Amino acid sequence: MRLLSGLDDRIGAQAYPATTEEVIEEYGDIELELPNGDEQLGDVLGRLETETFETAEDLRLATLSAVSSNAIGREGYSDRDPSCLGEDGHEQVSF
DSSP, rough: OOTTTTHHHHHOOOOEEEHHHHHHHHHHEEEEEEEEEEEHHHHHHHOOOOOOSSHHHHHHHHHEEEEEHHGGTTTOOSSSSOOOOTTOOOOOOOO
């Protein structure tokens, strides 16, 4: 599953460069289906400062950087990284 599946086709039709306000006005009501809930594109982009997107890829990356914690699984979880010095870390969970 791609996090922003279906969004790429819609924002690809946008004329670039485009400002945050232009994108929100045109596509702000798009529902992004996240693993732990939904968010509207306008709400996601509203978290960012005003900027001008030169390409659809710039807009996609900005969207990925601004989605809420609903886009991730277990918050703070990592099965790869050891705890930092001075941290207690996570308790080991057996599945």
